[in-house]
Amino acid sequence: DSHTQYERVGADVTMKCGSMDWDAAVTWTVNGTDIDESHLNGSYLILKNVGLSQSGQYSCYEGSSWHLKYQTYLRVGTPPKEPVLMCRSNNYPKGFYCSWHLPTPTYIPNTFNISVIHGTKDMVCEKDAVPKNRCHIRYLQLFSTVKYKVTLTVTNALGKNYTALTFDEFAIVKPDPPESVVAKPVPNNPRRLEVSWQNPSSWPDPESFPLKFFLRYRPLILDQWQHVELSDGTSHTITDAYAGKEYIIQVAAKDNDIGTWSDWSVAVHATPWTEEPKHLTTEAQITETTSASTSSFMAPPTTKICDKGAMVGSGAVAVCWTAGLVVAAYSVLFI
Amino acid sequence: MAAADSPSTALRRRDLCSRGIRLAGKMRADVVDLLDTYVEQQGLDASATVAAMEGVPLAAVERWDEQTGTQRLLENLAAYRAFRTLLAQMLEEQREQLGEADAGLGRALAAVLLQVSAFTYHLEELLGLESRGIPGEEGDGPPPPPRLSLFEQKLRGLGVLRELAQWAVRSARDLRQLAKPSPATGTAPGLAESP
Numbered sequence: 001d002s003h004t005q006y007e008r009v010g011a012d013v014t015m016k017c018g019s020m021d022w023d024a025a026v027t028w029t030v031n032g033t034d035i036d037e038s039h040l041n042g043s044y045l046i047l048k049n050v051g052l053s054q055s056g057q058y059s060c061y062e063g064s065s066w067h068l069k070y071q072t073y074l075r076v077g078t079p080p081k082e083p084v085l086m087c088r089s090n091n092y093p094k095g096f097y098c099s100w101h102l103p104t105p106t107y108i109p110n111t112f113n114i115s116v117i118h119g120t121k122d123m124v125c126e127k128d129a130v131p132k133n134r135c136h137i138r139y140l141q142l143f144s145t146v147k148y149k150v151t152l153t154v155t156n157a158l159g160k161n162y163t164a165l166t167f168d169e170f171a172i173v174k175p176d177p178p179e180s181v182v183a184k185p186v187p188n189n190p191r192r193l194e195v196s197w198q199n200p201s202s203w204p205d206p207e208s209f210p211l212k213f214f215l216r217y218r219p220l221i222l223d224q225w226q227h228v229e230l231s232d233g234t235s236h237t238i239t240d241a242y243a244g245k246e247y248i249i250q251v252a253a254k255d256n257d258i259g260t261w262s263d264w265s266v267a268v269h270a271t272p273w274t275e276e277p278k279h280l281t282t283e284a285q286i287t288e289t290t291s292a293s294t295s296s297f298m299a300p301p302t303t304k305i306c307d308k309g310a311m312v313g314s315g316a317v318a319v320c321w322t323a324g325l326v327v328a329a330y331s332v333l334f335i
Numbered sequence: 336m337a338a339a340d341s342p343s344t345a346l347r348r349r350d351l352c353s354r355g356i357r358l359a360g361k362m363r364a365d366v367v368d369l370l371d372t373y374v375e376q377q378g379l380d381a382s383a384t385v386a387a388m389e390g391v392p393l394a395a396v397e398r399w400d401e402q403t404g405t406q407r408l409l410e411n412l413a414a415y416r417a418f419r420t421l422l423a424q425m426l427e428e429q430r431e432q433l434g435e436a437d438a439g440l441g442r443a444l445a446a447v448l449l450q451v452s453a454f455t456y457h458l459e460e461l462l463g464l465e466s467r468g469i470p471g472e473e474g475d476g477p478p479p480p481p482r483l484s485l486f487e488q489k490l491r492g493l494g495v496l497r498e499l500a501q502w503a504v505r506s507a508r509d510l511r512q513l514a515k516p517s518p519a520t521g522t523a524p525g526l527a528e529s530p
Contacts, residue, residue, distance in 0.1 A: 093399070143505040144395035145497050147384070170504070208511045257360065257504050 004073045006108055006157035007050055015045040017060035018070035025063030031056040050076050052107055077108030079159025085152045087165055090202050092173045092209060092255060097136040098125060098165075100152050110156045119146040144169055173259025175211060176200035178234070178251045183270035190243040193217075193270050196235040197251050200262070211253045214261060219245040220269075231256070246271045345516075348464055352514035355457040356507045362450045363503030369443045370496045376440050377489045385494040392417045394501035399508075407509040408462050409470065414502055415455045416472060421495045422448040428488050451499070454506070461513070 007013050017026045022042040028035040039046055047054060060070040081103050089096035098114060114135055116123040125135035145168065153162040178197040186192040195215060199206045210232065216225040219242050230236055241247060250264040340348070374381045387393060392414035396402070402410075426444050462469045483491060 141395045141397050142399045143501045145385075145393075145501055146395070207515060208508060210511070257363070257507060 004075060006075050006077060008158055009051060009076055009078055010049055013045075013047040013050055013074070014041075015047070015058060015060070015072065015074075016070070017043045017045075020060070020062070020069055026069065027061045027063065027066075029059045029061070030054075047074075050074075052076050055107070075108050075157075077106045077156070077158060078104075080106050080110055080154040080156055080161045082161050082163050083112070083152055083154045085150065085163050085165055087148075087150055087167065087172050089169075089173045089259070090176050090200070091204050092175075092259070093139055093142050094204050095136055095138040096172055097128070097134055098150055098152075099131070099134040100154075101133055102154065106156055106158070108156050108158065110154050113153045113155070115151045115153075117149045117151075118144070123148075125150075139169070142169070170258035173255050175253045175255065175259075175262045176202045177262045177265040178213065178253050179265070181249065181251050181265045181268045183247070183249045183268045185270060185273035186237070187273055190272050190274055191239060191241050193238040193241050193247060193249070193272055194235065195238065195249055195251070195268075197265065198234060200253060203253075210256045212256050214252045214254070215249065216251075216264070217241075217247050217249040219247050221245065241272045243272055244274050344464055348461065349514055351457055351461050351464075352510040355454065355461070355510045356514075358450065358454050358457065359503045359507040359510065362447065362454060363500055363507075365443070365447055365450065366496055366500045366503060369440075369447055370493075370500065372440055372443060373492060373496055377492070379489060379493055383490070383493065385490055385497065388491050388494050390417065391421065391491070391494050391498055392502070394498055394505045396505070399505075402509075402512075404513050405465065407513060408458055408465075411502075411506050411509055412455065412458045412462065412470070415451055415458060415506075418451050418495070418499055418502070419448065419455060422451060422499075425492050425495060428492070432485065432488075447499070 005013075005015075015028075017024065017028075020026060020043050022044065024043045026040075026043040028040065028045045035045065043060070045058065045060070055074055055076045057071065057073050059068060061067060062069050083100050083102050085098060085100045087096055087098040098116075100112060100114075102110065112133065114125050116125050116137055118141070123137055123140070125137050128134040128136060147166050147168050149164060149166045151162060151164040153160060177200060179200055181195065181197040183193050183195045186194050195217075197213070199211055203209070203211065212232070213230045213234070215228045215230065215236055217238055218225045226238075226240070228236060228238075238247075238249075247270055248267050249270065250267050252264050253262045254260065371381075373379075394414070396410075422444060426441060426448065429441050429444060459469050
């Protein structure tokens, strides 16, 4: 007969060859490979201090006939440690969900059982298909001072464990981060960035349950964030950006009255508007280098190399006077 | 059944709702602070579970989203009228227990009582905009409680403040619902129907 046998890591395991006598001649295999006789005590298979790698299908065959006398699937694992449980309402006031996991794997199948009590009333936590370790509850009451108690029990063939959470309705409210965060430069404004976002789609009724927002931003080259809290609206204009510097921007959300802040949104990058630099010739570049200040920011937008009005000469020989100066300077170098 | 609001009624309702929402927010913040002080001064355990006590209006409600505007206003009004009486009782008990020893707690209670009265006024004004009128107060409010022990008084006070904090959140939500314009008639949703 064939069945599954669960044993703890480090245990000593003795397997009998079904109903065969102790002194019967048998051969044991694991996953089809013969097991050395040194592991046998008569017809019993002795495995000392089993490890995870010894999981497998063990078979026992009668010595001469090679009839299969016994088969078992050995699964080596551990009893469950205390599970980690989290409950959160990201869709207030519709309900909340709880999710869980084990801090370390057991390597054998586990069953989770969750119970939710509101005062004395049992509530059903409906398991989600995906992900498996999650269930959700619809609120039957709102604005209750009575706490919820959620108990999670995990059981496997080697033992069981549990954990419990007690909380009130408001404490677990935490929206998902804002979505579709967009940051754009503002034309002709070198120190502004326009940021907009949307309420998280999981928040069912932002009109009756409005969210407030927290914006943070910094130039990539600096570590310190600037923060702005916004009590309404889903856009904001940053007015103190460093010209020409790329910024990283994130937004978080919170119910106006209760609960905690969401995680930060996906970060977006943007650089404030700067004037398009004119196309530079070689001579003009030298002029720029020698006459420009040592500032690391972009050149002042009004710099022009060659005005039409500064042209000297006419026809095919027309040059602008600044270019002429540069040529003259270059000529001096080569004298 | 009410006809569509006049523009001035709609404006007045919106104004009362937005002021009421702000007042509810301030009230809640003050009640939460008061709760901390109260628990400390009365030597209570902040995590103590207080059973529902007679006469203390519970904020908990089922099918909140299905309530009509009228239901919301009536339930809020009944609750805050009860809180007005309960807080006045607490203030009296406070003075008996501690006299002048803890004027700070007494002042904080009085400040919250004032806000509860102001909020009650807002609710009465909102109800006045409906053709229903405002229910009278005779027979309203909790019956005078049996003489409670000192410890029972303290626990009751804890229950009152906790429920009031919940109510302040609920009321802000209720007023936001009321302030929503109804697409068809122009009235706030639910106000046109009677429960």
